[in-house]
Amino acid sequence: MAKQLIDQAAATLPADKRVSVYQSTKATHEKRTKLLFDQFNDPDLLRQRAGEIKQHVIENLDTLLPAVEAKLKANGAQVHWASTGEAACEAVLRIMQAHGAKKMVKAKTMVSEEIELAHYLEKHGIEALETDLGEFIVQIDKDHPSHIVRPIIHKNRREIATSFEREGLGAYNDDPETITRRARQFLRHKYLEADVGLTGANFVSVESGRIVLVTNEGNSRFSLAAPKVHIALVGIEKLVPRDRDLGVLLNLLARSATAQQLTVYTEFISGPKGATQPDGPEEMHVIFVDNGRTEVLASDCREILRCIRCGACLNVCPVYRQASGHAYRSVYPGPVGAVLSPLLAGKKFPELADLPKASSLCGACNEVCPVNIPIPDLLLRLREKGKREGAPLASVGTPPMGAWALMASQPTAWKAALFGGKALNYLPTKLIPVPALRAWEEKRALPAWRGGEFRKWMKQRRKS
Amino acid sequence: MSNDREAILGRVRAALAPLPQRAALPDWERELVRMRQMQGASDLTATFCARLKGVNGTPLQSAAELADLLAKNQWTRGYCDPALLPLLGAALAGVQVETTFDRTRVDDYAFGITRASAAIAETGTVVLTDGDTSSRLAALAPWAHIVVLKRMDIFPDIPAALAALPADPNIIWVTGPSKTADVEGILIEGVHGPGVQAVLLVD
Numbered sequence: 001m002a003k004q005l006i007d008q009a010a011a012t013l014p015a016d017k018r019v020s021v022y023q024s025t026k027a028t029h030e031k032r033t034k035l036l037f038d039q040f041n042d043p044d045l046l047r048q049r050a051g052e053i054k055q056h057v058i059e060n061l062d063t064l065l066p067a068v069e070a071k072l073k074a075n076g077a078q079v080h081w082a083s084t085g086e087a088a089c090e091a092v093l094r095i096m097q098a099h100g101a102k103k104m105v106k107a108k109t110m111v112s113e114e115i116e117l118a119h120y121l122e123k124h125g126i127e128a129l130e131t132d133l134g135e136f137i138v139q140i141d142k143d144h145p146s147h148i149v150r151p152i153i154h155k156n157r158r159e160i161a162t163s164f165e166r167e168g169l170g171a172y173n174d175d176p177e178t179i180t181r182r183a184r185q186f187l188r189h190k191y192l193e194a195d196v197g198l199t200g201a202n203f204v205s206v207e208s209g210r211i212v213l214v215t216n217e218g219n220s221r222f223s224l225a226a227p228k229v230h231i232a233l234v235g236i237e238k239l240v241p242r243d244r245d246l247g248v249l250l251n252l253l254a255r256s257a258t259a260q261q262l263t264v265y266t267e268f269i270s271g272p273k274g275a276t277q278p279d280g281p282e283e284m285h286v287i288f289v290d291n292g293r294t295e296v297l298a299s300d301c302r303e304i305l306r307c308i309r310c311g312a313c314l315n316v317c318p319v320y321r322q323a324s325g326h327a328y329r330s331v332y333p334g335p336v337g338a339v340l341s342p343l344l345a346g347k348k349f350p351e352l353a354d355l356p357k358a359s360s361l362c363g364a365c366n367e368v369c370p371v372n373i374p375i376p377d378l379l380l381r382l383r384e385k386g387k388r389e390g391a392p393l394a395s396v397g398t399p400p401m402g403a404w405a406l407m408a409s410q411p412t413a414w415k416a417a418l419f420g421g422k423a424l425n426y427l428p429t430k431l432i433p434v435p436a437l438r439a440w441e442e443k444r445a446l447p448a449w450r451g452g453e454f455r456k457w458m459k460q461r462r463k464s
Numbered sequence: 465m466s467n468d469r470e471a472i473l474g475r476v477r478a479a480l481a482p483l484p485q486r487a488a489l490p491d492w493e494r495e496l497v498r499m500r501q502m503q504g505a506s507d508l509t510a511t512f513c514a515r516l517k518g519v520n521g522t523p524l525q526s527a528a529e530l531a532d533l534l535a536k537n538q539w540t541r542g543y544c545d546p547a548l549l550p551l552l553g554a555a556l557a558g559v560q561v562e563t564t565f566d567r568t569r570v571d572d573y574a575f576g577i578t579r580a581s582a583a584i585a586e587t588g589t590v591v592l593t594d595g596d597t598s599s600r601l602a603a604l605a606p607w608a609h610i611v612v613l614k615r616m617d618i619f620p621d622i623p624a625a626l627a628a629l630p631a632d633p634n635i636i637w638v639t640g641p642s643k644t645a646d647v648e649g650i651l652i653e654g655v656h657g658p659g660v661q662a663v664l665l666v667d
């Protein structure tokens with residue numbers, strides 16, 4: 001019986017969606033493994049180093065953040081800080097308003113999903129258009145992304161073709177190439193009309209104050225070619241200490257996310273366009289967003305801040321594969337989401353306290369994670385937190401162990417139970433008073449008692 | 465906003481204060497990230513071309529090959545960096561070439577020809593910068609991007625390219641044509657950027 005929310009979601013997931021999710025996660029994962037192990041002598045050492053680099057970053061944010069701020073400013077970028085999602089949205093709006101800007105093209109950024117930027121801007125009369133093909137489809141469908149790297153992993157070409165037809169992007173045609181061409185044609189004019197291009201950042205180098213962005217489609221490159229203002233939303237944990245450390249992380253990110261050696265476009269942005277360059281932004285704004293991250297940093301789960309959002313853990317997770325992304329009811333699905341989402345939820349932690357239970361603790365996520373995050377350990381810590389704080393969702397579907405705990409913590413009760421247990425050996429099965437216990441006993445032959453008495457032995461030992 | 469800065473940094477400091485010690489920054493050897501297949505590779509141009517083909521890019525060895533590519537695809541109108549005209553003039557005879565990119569006619573250009581700053585052999589990547597790329601849009605919006613690369617500017621691998629990042633506000637590594645697999649995981653090239661990424665190698 002499906003008692004947990006995520007079980008219910010999995011049970012009601014249509015078969016065709018389950019098949020698309022399962023097949024594409026499996027294919028990506030298999031390609032990734034092959035690539036990583038074929039191409040590197042010691043991929044596990046590589047993961048370990050990557051994890052150490054990111055752990056160093058999160059444990060030194062107090063010095064690295066001011067350092068990168070100074071570098072960015074020296075490069076000609078303007079730096080802003082936002083404690084909450086709302087503050088981040090307001091910061092974006094203020095920059096737009098200062099330019100009288102009404103139109104924005106958006107590259108894919110998980111932070112903007114987190115803070116619901118597009119909704120906020122829409123409410124303030126600003127068009128914020130998603131340009132990543134998958135995100136664009138999510139946007140016209142008023143849907144939510146269901147995978148970190150592949151936002152429409154749950155949709156098939158027929159649904160997409162129907163959406164395009166509805167939006168006036170041509171007559172029904174479900175050929176993936178036609179779909180892509182139509183999006184290309186529509187969006188390239190949107191870039192040219194937009195006043196502002198918004199991106200995230202995969203990494204920010206403290207050493208050089210360069211923002212590093214990776215995309216395959218080239219949408220972020222376009223967002224930084226046509227509009228006059230560039231805004232980058234950056235989670236405060238996205239730093240890397242030195243440019244050379246990108247050699248470790250870029251290699252791992254592309255392989256882990258999409259089984260590529262390198263993403264098609266890797267962009268190092270350190271400021272507004274060069275003096276002689278005819279196209280590109282004249283202003284660059286970097287907004288550092290906290291939105292719960294400092295709380296995660298203060299918790300015993302801070303390792304999750306190493307995450308580089310590659311999505312590899314989703315692809316191998318047996319629960320994600322069955323339930324798909326929407327079942328996680330939050331921006332980050334899968335194993336990373338099961339840790340990160342309840343933590344980022346802050347006071348709303350109890351609403352997502354069931355997510356850490358959505359794992360078989362098989363360890364597959366830890367095994368693939370390019371920054372070696374011990375996700376299963378973190379899940380256990382969060383399960384404990386849920387219990388400790390009495391979050392009702394943390395107990396749904398858990399076998400009641402209260403009676404056992406009571407017995408195990410009181411010596412008299414324990415001794416009585418031991419005696420009772422022994423007595424059961426002599427009691428004819430039919431006479432066992434509890435039906436469930438009787439049924440259990442009937443099916444099993446208890447092994448014959450061979451040892452002595454542990455307590456007696458212990459007392460004896462103390463004396464001698 | 466400045467309040468937010470202090471608030472965030474204050475919370476960061478408070479969160480880190482109880483740590484008995486901080487994780488050290490590890491050192492790592494270049495060998496760690498070097499692909500097995502690259503160990504011992506010596507001809508950088510050959511490796512680069514092989515890798516470029518591996519990501520569906522198109523290496524071109526001469527201006528004549530460029531002329532063939534244009535003719536074969538009937539790309540008759542495009543953009544060319546004016547600095548490259550002396551080198552490519554003959555190859556471009558017979559096609560309509562503009563030396564400024566007019567963004568109001570973005571769909572009129574079949575190709576854009578610009579210069580590369582460098583390349584990475586290991587991954588088949590070309591490096592574009594504001595300093596060397598005459599127009600970001602011209603290197604991006606047309607269906608075909610043809611980039612002119614000097615053979616001596618090829619780095620062996622990613623660490624070498626990272627160690628020599630130029631002082632430029634906009635450095636772009638391009639590894640093959642723009643692509644997506646968003647629709648049912650099927651690979652489609654030419655999404656927002658070029659569907660054809662060609663590299664003309666020169667001395």
Ligand code: SF4
Binds near residue numbers: 308313
């Ligand atoms: S937790 Fe690890 S595997 Fe999962 S998305 Fe983050 S970096 Fe990738």
